[in-house]
Amino acid sequence: MAAVLEGTELRIEPLSSENLKQAIELLSIVFPPPDDPTTEELLACLNHEGFSVFFDLEYWVILDDDDVIGITGIQSDISDYKEAVWIGWTAIHPKYRGKKAGRLLYDLTIAKAKETGKRYLRVYTSDYPDEIVANKIYVKRGFKLIKVEYRPDWECNKLIYQLEL
Numbered sequence: 001m002a003a004v005l006e007g008t009e010l011r012i013e014p015l016s017s018e019n020l021k022q023a024i025e026l027l028s029i030v031f032p033p034p035d036d037p038t039t040e041e042l043l044a045c046l047n048h049e050g051f052s053v054f055f056d057l058e059y060w061v062i063l064d065d066d067d068v069i070g071i072t073g074i075q076s077d078i079s080d081y082k083e084a085v086w087i088g089w090t091a092i093h094p095k096y097r098g099k100k101a102g103r104l105l106y107d108l109t110i111a112k113a114k115e116t117g118k119r120y121l122r123v124y125t126s127d128y129p130d131e132i133v134a135n136k137i138y139v140k141r142g143f144k145l146i147k148v149e150y151r152p153d154w155e156c157n158k159l160i161y162q163l164e165l
Contacts, residue, residue, distance in 0.1 A: 010101065012108055015045055015059035015071070022068035023061055030091035041089070045073065055081075059088060060108060062101055069093040072105040074112055074121075084162075085113045087123040106141055114165050121163040122146075126156045135159065 015023060024039055044051035045059045059073035073088030087109055092102045113121040123138060125131050127148075139145075143161035151158045 009065075010069075010104065011063045012060055012104065013063060015042060015061055015073070017046060019061050019063070019068050020046065023059070023071050026068050026071060026093055027089055027091055029093065031089070051075075054078075054086070054088075056085075057088065058112065060112075062092075062104060064096075069096045070101050070105050072109045074109060074116070077122075080122075083118060084120040084122050085116050085118045087113075087121065102137070106137070110141070110163070110165075113163075119165060121165055122160060124158055124160050126151070126154055126158055128154070128156045135161075138163075 013019065020042060023042060041051045041054070041057070042059060044054075045057035049055075051057060054075040054077055056076040057073060058075070059071060061068045062070035070092045072090040074085045075088050077084070077086050090105060090109065092105065096102075110121060121143075123143065125135055125138070127135070138161045141163065143163045145159060146162045147158075147160040149158045149160075150156075
Protein backbone atom coordinates (compact mmCIF):
# COMPACT_ATOMS: atom_id res chain seq x y z
CA MET A 1 0.00 0.00 0.00
CA ALA A 2 1.44 3.36 -0.99
CA ALA A 3 -0.03 6.81 -0.61
CA VAL A 4 1.09 10.27 -1.65
CA LEU A 5 0.98 12.73 1.20
CA GLU A 6 1.85 16.38 0.69
CA GLY A 7 4.24 15.60 -2.14
CA THR A 8 5.92 12.74 -0.30
CA GLU A 9 5.58 9.07 -1.19
CA LEU A 10 4.67 7.10 1.93
CA ARG A 11 4.81 3.32 2.07
CA ILE A 12 3.19 0.98 4.53
CA GLU A 13 5.13 -2.21 5.13
CA PRO A 14 5.01 -4.99 7.72
CA LEU A 15 7.35 -4.57 10.67
CA SER A 16 10.60 -6.31 9.76
CA SER A 17 14.07 -6.82 11.11
CA GLU A 18 15.19 -4.08 8.69
CA ASN A 19 12.89 -1.42 10.19
CA LEU A 20 12.68 -2.71 13.78
CA LYS A 21 15.35 -0.40 15.22
CA GLN A 22 13.70 2.72 13.78
CA ALA A 23 10.28 1.53 14.97
CA ILE A 24 11.60 1.15 18.52
CA GLU A 25 13.23 4.59 18.34
CA LEU A 26 9.93 6.13 17.18
CA LEU A 27 8.01 4.50 20.01
CA SER A 28 10.55 5.75 22.56
CA ILE A 29 10.03 9.31 21.26
CA VAL A 30 6.24 9.10 21.46
CA PHE A 31 6.11 6.99 24.64
CA PRO A 32 9.19 8.07 26.64
CA PRO A 33 10.30 6.10 29.69
CA PRO A 34 8.87 4.86 31.91
CA ASP A 35 5.94 4.31 29.51
CA ASP A 36 7.95 3.14 26.53
CA PRO A 37 6.82 -0.15 24.98
CA THR A 38 8.98 -3.18 25.20
CA THR A 39 11.27 -4.35 22.46
CA GLU A 40 10.20 -7.87 23.36
CA GLU A 41 6.65 -7.20 22.14
CA LEU A 42 7.85 -6.15 18.70
CA LEU A 43 10.31 -9.05 18.57
CA ALA A 44 7.46 -11.42 19.43
CA CYS A 45 5.64 -10.08 16.39
CA LEU A 46 8.63 -10.76 14.15
CA ASN A 47 9.14 -14.23 15.60
CA HIS A 48 5.40 -15.08 15.45
CA GLU A 49 5.35 -15.69 19.19
CA GLY A 50 2.99 -14.60 21.93
CA PHE A 51 3.82 -11.86 24.40
CA SER A 52 2.37 -11.83 27.91
CA VAL A 53 -1.39 -12.31 27.41
CA PHE A 54 -1.21 -11.24 23.74
CA PHE A 55 -0.77 -13.42 20.68
CA ASP A 56 -1.26 -13.15 16.90
CA LEU A 57 0.71 -9.90 16.97
CA GLU A 58 0.98 -8.06 13.65
CA TYR A 59 2.64 -4.67 13.21
CA TRP A 60 3.13 -2.32 10.27
CA VAL A 61 5.19 0.80 9.75
CA ILE A 62 4.73 3.88 7.58
CA LEU A 63 7.93 4.85 5.80
CA ASP A 64 8.81 8.20 4.27
CA ASP A 65 11.59 7.18 1.94
CA ASP A 66 13.41 4.79 4.30
CA ASP A 67 12.49 6.56 7.55
CA VAL A 68 9.91 5.04 9.88
CA ILE A 69 7.41 7.79 10.67
CA GLY A 70 4.55 5.70 12.03
CA ILE A 71 3.71 2.31 13.51
CA THR A 72 0.56 0.40 14.32
CA GLY A 73 -0.43 -3.14 15.12
CA ILE A 74 -3.16 -5.52 16.13
CA GLN A 75 -3.08 -8.41 18.55
CA SER A 76 -5.34 -10.86 20.29
CA ASP A 77 -5.82 -10.98 24.05
CA ILE A 78 -6.33 -14.35 25.70
CA SER A 79 -9.32 -12.99 27.65
CA ASP A 80 -11.49 -12.19 24.62
CA TYR A 81 -9.73 -13.62 21.56
CA LYS A 82 -12.89 -15.17 20.12
CA GLU A 83 -14.67 -11.84 19.74
CA ALA A 84 -12.07 -9.07 19.63
CA VAL A 85 -8.72 -7.92 18.35
CA TRP A 86 -6.79 -5.13 20.09
CA ILE A 87 -4.84 -2.20 18.73
CA GLY A 88 -1.17 -2.52 19.64
CA TRP A 89 1.34 0.30 20.04
CA THR A 90 0.39 3.05 17.58
CA ALA A 91 2.38 6.20 16.99
CA ILE A 92 3.09 8.93 14.46
CA HIS A 93 6.32 10.91 14.57
CA PRO A 94 5.52 14.39 15.94
CA LYS A 95 6.71 16.04 12.67
CA TYR A 96 4.02 14.16 10.74
CA ARG A 97 1.06 14.82 13.02
CA GLY A 98 -1.83 16.75 11.53
CA LYS A 99 -0.78 15.73 8.00
CA LYS A 100 -3.11 12.73 7.61
CA ALA A 101 -0.42 10.10 8.15
CA GLY A 102 -2.32 9.04 11.27
CA ARG A 103 -5.45 8.55 9.18
CA LEU A 104 -3.50 6.09 7.03
CA LEU A 105 -2.53 4.16 10.16
CA TYR A 106 -6.06 4.02 11.54
CA ASP A 107 -7.52 3.03 8.16
CA LEU A 108 -4.97 0.23 7.92
CA THR A 109 -5.56 -0.91 11.50
CA ILE A 110 -9.32 -1.06 11.04
CA ALA A 111 -9.02 -2.86 7.69
CA LYS A 112 -6.63 -5.45 9.15
CA ALA A 113 -8.93 -5.92 12.16
CA LYS A 114 -11.88 -6.58 9.84
CA GLU A 115 -9.82 -9.22 8.02
CA THR A 116 -9.62 -11.23 11.26
CA GLY A 117 -13.37 -11.84 11.22
CA LYS A 118 -13.67 -10.71 14.83
CA ARG A 119 -16.63 -8.64 15.99
CA TYR A 120 -14.75 -5.85 17.81
CA LEU A 121 -11.61 -3.79 17.64
CA ARG A 122 -10.56 -2.63 21.11
CA VAL A 123 -7.90 -0.34 22.46
CA TYR A 124 -6.82 0.63 25.93
CA THR A 125 -5.52 4.04 26.74
CA SER A 126 -5.79 6.41 29.69
CA ASP A 127 -7.15 9.79 30.66
CA TYR A 128 -3.59 11.09 31.06
CA PRO A 129 -3.35 14.58 29.49
CA ASP A 130 -0.88 13.31 26.86
CA GLU A 131 -3.50 10.88 25.54
CA ILE A 132 -6.49 13.22 25.25
CA VAL A 133 -5.91 13.86 21.53
CA ALA A 134 -5.70 10.13 20.79
CA ASN A 135 -8.89 9.50 22.76
CA LYS A 136 -10.71 12.14 20.71
CA ILE A 137 -9.51 10.43 17.53
CA TYR A 138 -10.90 7.09 18.72
CA VAL A 139 -14.30 8.66 19.38
CA LYS A 140 -14.23 10.45 16.01
CA ARG A 141 -13.51 7.10 14.32
CA GLY A 142 -16.58 5.54 15.96
CA PHE A 143 -15.08 3.88 19.04
CA LYS A 144 -17.28 3.77 22.14
CA LEU A 145 -15.92 4.00 25.68
CA ILE A 146 -16.87 0.69 27.34
CA LYS A 147 -14.84 0.63 30.54
CA VAL A 148 -13.12 3.00 32.96
CA GLU A 149 -10.89 1.56 35.67
CA TYR A 150 -8.74 3.53 38.10
CA ARG A 151 -5.12 2.34 37.99
CA PRO A 152 -3.17 3.55 41.04
CA ASP A 153 0.07 2.37 39.44
CA TRP A 154 -0.67 4.71 36.50
CA GLU A 155 -2.09 7.47 38.73
CA CYS A 156 -4.97 7.84 36.27
CA ASN A 157 -7.85 5.91 34.72
CA LYS A 158 -7.40 3.10 32.22
CA LEU A 159 -9.94 3.58 29.42
CA ILE A 160 -11.10 0.83 27.07
CA TYR A 161 -12.66 1.84 23.76
CA GLN A 162 -14.37 -0.51 21.34
CA LEU A 163 -15.32 -0.32 17.66
CA GLU A 164 -17.87 -2.73 16.23
CA LEU A 165 -16.44 -4.18 13.04
